[in-house]
Amino acid sequence: MMEMKMLKKQLFKKRINPHYNPEKAHHRPYGFENIPPTKIDWRDLLRWTQERRQKRLPQAPSTGYEDFIKKNMVPLHFPEKEASTFIWLGHSSIYISTPEVSIVTDPIFSHRASPLSFLGPLRKTPATSVIESMPRLDLILISHNHYDHLDERTILELYQKFPNLLVIVPLGLKPWFLKRGIEQVIELDWWDCEKLSFSQAPIAITAVPAQHWSKRGFLDRNASLWCGYIIQxxxxxxxFAGDTGFTPLLQEIGERFSIDIGFIPIGAYEPRWFMAPQHINPKEAVEIHQMLNIQQSIGIHWGVFELTDEALDEPPRYLKQSLQEANCQESEFITLAINESRPF
Known part of the structure; x- marks a missing residue:
């Protein structure tokens, strides 16, 4: 065990961050880190795994999985091209469509959020014929490389159907796409802005800070960056917040931009002693909504995968309670059924 730990440490030190800029606090010679730095200790992970098994968590939804699906899913209908609409496709996947451009964030429509077909978080709510029925797609936004946000099967199927699509990713993630034959990829650092034009209509994508981490393999922890996005x-x-813990860094987003709609995670937050640095809970989501002065927020990152200890149906209840405690109108921060759409 000790020899393996030393080998991993030596290999980690040899890793070079080609994007390293010593003037940026979140850059390190070997990768990236949060401001201030956060660390996930393997002993804490082991403790959480053991406690989860002993307590048999998470529990099923209060009225069972079948009823949860009936109450929290609607038939999928993609919008007409002339409409400006967004659809919550479950988890952190949002389809955003205007007459000129169509975008999807962190698409995952696979059976599991895992590199393995037989192991890893299993979908509890189905993703039926999403790609087959998707009428058009111009742009994919990826917030970070975790398997529930960057799904290889979904990406390849989307690319096969829409070979001209563009992908925007955080620093360090472009090589993953190039290895799979996807070449139209733009990498962004925090606060980088990419100005694009689709059908002569301007669109601006700005990568913004988040407090999280990245990892897909044994030796790539924090080798690529993580971020949220401002979409104009x-x-x-x-x-689109991506995944984030609560951090004062987010306040600057609200200072720089007047946000009409926020897509903020409200799930995968228990237990707090372990999840707080990487995932906000509904109470913190409301704080972010208010801190950034967002006109209306939509709760995402819940209802699909049982990633942590809370039940699938807990986040909306907790959100409602948090809004009441914050003296915030329920209409300011809502949840949707999976596949439900809204005009904007």
């Missing part, structure tokens, strides 16, 4: 199109400003 059709006269509206949208904020």
């Amino acid at each position: 199109l059709g006269g509206k400003t949208l904020y």
Whole structure:
């Protein structure tokens, strides 16, 4: 065990971050880190895994999985091209469509959030014929490389159907796409802005800070960056938070942008002693909504995968309670059924 730990440490030190800029606090010679740095200790992971097994968590939804699906899914209908609409496709996957451009964030429509077909978080709510029925797609936004946000099977199927699509990713993630034959990829650092044009309509994508981490393999922890995105199109400003813990860094996003719609995670937050640095809970989601002065927020990152200890149906209840405690109108921060759409 000790020899393996030393070998991993030596290999980690030899890794070089080609994007390293010593003037940026979140850059390190070997990769990236949060401001201030956060660390996930393997002993804490072991403790959480053991406690979860002993307590038999997570529990099933209060009325069972079948009823949860009935109450929290609707038939999928993609919008007409003329409409400006977004659809929550489950977890952190949002389809955003205007007459000129269509975007999807962190698409995952596979059976599991895992590199293995037989092991890893299993979907509890189905993703039926999403790609087959998707009418068009111009742009994919990826927030980080975790398997529930960057799904190889989904990406390859989307690329096969839409070979001209563009992908925007955080620093360090472009090689993953190039290895799979996807060449139209743009990497962004925090606060980098990419200005694009689709059907002569301008769109601006800005990568913004988040407090999280990255890892897909044994030796690649934090080798690529993580981020949220500001999406400016059709006269509206949208904020996609990706995955994040609560950090004062987020306040600057609200200072720089007047946000019309926020897509903020409300799930995968228990137990707090372990999850707080990497995932906000609904109470913190409301704090972010208020801190950034967002006109309306949509709760995402819940209802699909049982990643942590809370039940699938807990986040919306906790969100409602948190809104009441914050004296915030329920209409300001809502949840949708999977596949439900809203105009914007």
